[in-house]
Amino acid sequence: MSVPFPESDGDTPARLLAEAGTHDNAPALSVSQLSAAIKRTVEDGFARVRVRGELSGAKRAASGHFYGCLKDDNALIDIVMWKGQAARLAFRPEDGIEVIATGKLTTYPGRSKYQLVVESLEVAGEGALMLLFEKLKARLGAEGLFDQAKKRALPFLPRTIGVVTSPTGAVIRDILHRLADRCPSHVIVWPVLVQGEGAAAQVARAVRGFDSLAPGGPVPRPDLVIVARGGGSIEDLWAFNEEIVVRAIAECRIPTISAVGHETDVTLSDYAADVRAPTPTAAAEMAVPVRAELAAQLATWSGRMIGAASRHQSLASERLTALARHLPKREALYAPQRQRLDDAGDRLDRSQRHRLAVTSERLASRAAALRPSLLARAWDRDRARLEGLARLLASLDPRALLSRGYAMVRDRGGGLVTTAARARDAGHMRLQFADGEVSVAAEDAPPSPSPRPARKPPAAPPGKGQGELF
DSSP states (O other), X not given: OOOOOOOOXXXXXXXXXXXXXXXXXXXXXXXXXXXXXXXXXXXXXXXXXXXXXEEEEEEEOTTSOEEEEEEOSSOEEEEEEOHHHHTTOSSOOOTTOXXXXXXXXXXXXXXXXXXXXXXXXXXXXXXXXXXXXXXXXXXXXXXXXXXXXGOOOOOSXXXXXXXXXXXXXXXXXXXXXXXXXXXXXXEEEEEOOOSSTTHHHHHHHHHHHHHHOOTTXXXXXXXXXXXXXXXXXXXXXXXXXXXXXXXXXXXXXXXXXXXXXXXXXXXXXXXXXXXXXXXXXXXXXXHXXXXXXXXXXXXXXXXXXXXXXXXXXXXXXXXXXXXXXXXXXXXXHHHHHHHHHHHHHHHHHHHXXXXXHHHHHHHHHHHHTOOHHHHXXXXXXXXXXXXXXXXXXXXXXHHHHHTTTOOEEEXXXXXXXXXXXXXXXXOEEEEEETTEEEEEEOOOOOOOOOOOOOOOOOOOOOOXXXXXXX
């Protein structure tokens, strides 16, 4: 399909090339110049606007920037919130929530679009806030954060109680006063903001801080944690609906009580905690029993225990008396044993006298065999044998040889030198005589030639007498 060229109107002929005439006061702009001009016009005319609409396509990029759209029944506008402002949001933006966005209008030349750069984002009214509450409740509930099966029982008498609240409000005074009235306990207060910017992060950090304390450390680990705040509007209490706070309470390993607002106020922290208290004062009452009631109960139990012990003792005494009537007399029990003892004593006496008589006879017979002559003969024989052994010992004593001109040779270590080779190796030696020792040194001398053996004399002729025998 061809498109016809426009025809000339007669006075102004159609031109192929663009030419700037003297009457033309609108020079051609580049696309970038036109886009920049539109951007300046839009930003100057809409430097600060507040727009109310329903969130759609809400998403947070990996960079931390937030993107989405605001829409109503007839129009839609893109919005962007940079990382710094998005990090300070008091709620998590979700689709379907009606909000009021404050910011400035600008253009995006890359796509010929305009968008709203949001500086602050607020929920538009309590109705929209309740819708956000229900959406967050449904999402966290689906994750199991509110399961009743995960709820833990509170300790009966906690030694240390951790309280997460404002240190200057009436809440902490009410809790401490009620604890002092009922049962004084050790209380650790973790001061936090309970509303406004940064409150949710502080509350979550306090709950996790108590949970991270080690048992037996310098700061006692609480047996119970109370998260408390006074009453207020849903906007004032919104910090306790933040996801970061709900997750911190649900993941806390210490039993927790949520005491936020008045009895009619409900927050997501109440669903996440192990126990919900209608007021902070009620939380203190749930935390500890009444000491006076405990003392009365202990007194009652003590009286019952003493009464039960007395009754048991009385019954046991009566039963023992009844049983004692059926026992035989002591004399009747001891008579057979005494008789057996007497019989055993008699037998023992007779046995000892018999054994003594037998031993006396054996001693008399042995004594008769011991005559003085036999003892003297055995004495002489043993003495002669002992004298012989003494003479043999004296003959074997090497010191006796020293008195006859012999000497013992020892090396420096005290060992005996018995050969000439060892004497040469030892070098210095000690000669021990009968009357003392002398140190000597060995001199190397060539060995002397061994003497020739003497000739044997010729055998003598046999004597006459011997020859006469043959």
